[in-house]
Amino acid sequence: KAGVTQTPRYLIKTRGQQVTLSCSPISGHRSVSWYQQTPGQGLQFLFEYFSETQRNKGNFPGRFSGRQFSNSRSEMNVSTLELGDSALYLCASSLRIRGGAQETQYFGPGTRLLVL
């Protein structure tokens, strides 16, 4: 079974621009979560999508948004980029069932975003 894939792997943007990251989950997984990882803050939860609906959201500004398509692929968008948005963005999928606890998450390799 193919693992979680993320594109692109690396991105360089300038302040004020916007960026879209893509994540393809493991086949059959309906839950996709996004995380931001920085040296200072560690792994911070952004949001989770399940069957095209946002299930949960972390404490990030509205500049961070996401969506999920009917094939479970997900995208996240960051508008008006700031220097502090430089980070490794990780996507993870799981076999979570509706109403169930968060089970084992399978992570993609991440997208490293550098904002200049």
Added chain:
Amino acid sequence: SQQGEEDPQALSIQEGENATMNCSYKTSINNLQWYRQNSGRGLVHLILIRSNEREKHSGRLRVTLDTSKKSSSLLITASRAADTASYFCATDDYTGANSKLTFGKGITLSVRP
């Protein structure tokens, strides 16, 4: 905010020794999970222990969970240089349908050959 807090922050041991890492958390949980990350890559799931379990084994890994103390430990026996990585504990908070995984800041393990 971080739910899980790992201890120590960094650990350096000789190959063949055992490595013990601890995680404490604050609220009730559904389960606790341990992950490994090599050099800024994606995380790899190691083991999941549910709130009604006390101990679990997987190969050279042993995880314990003490819900009364809100703590867990991960033991890696007979460590290898390839175990060098960052290790994270993550807790699924007990908030029903919208529960989420919250990660600690991680432990950096260095295994010297």
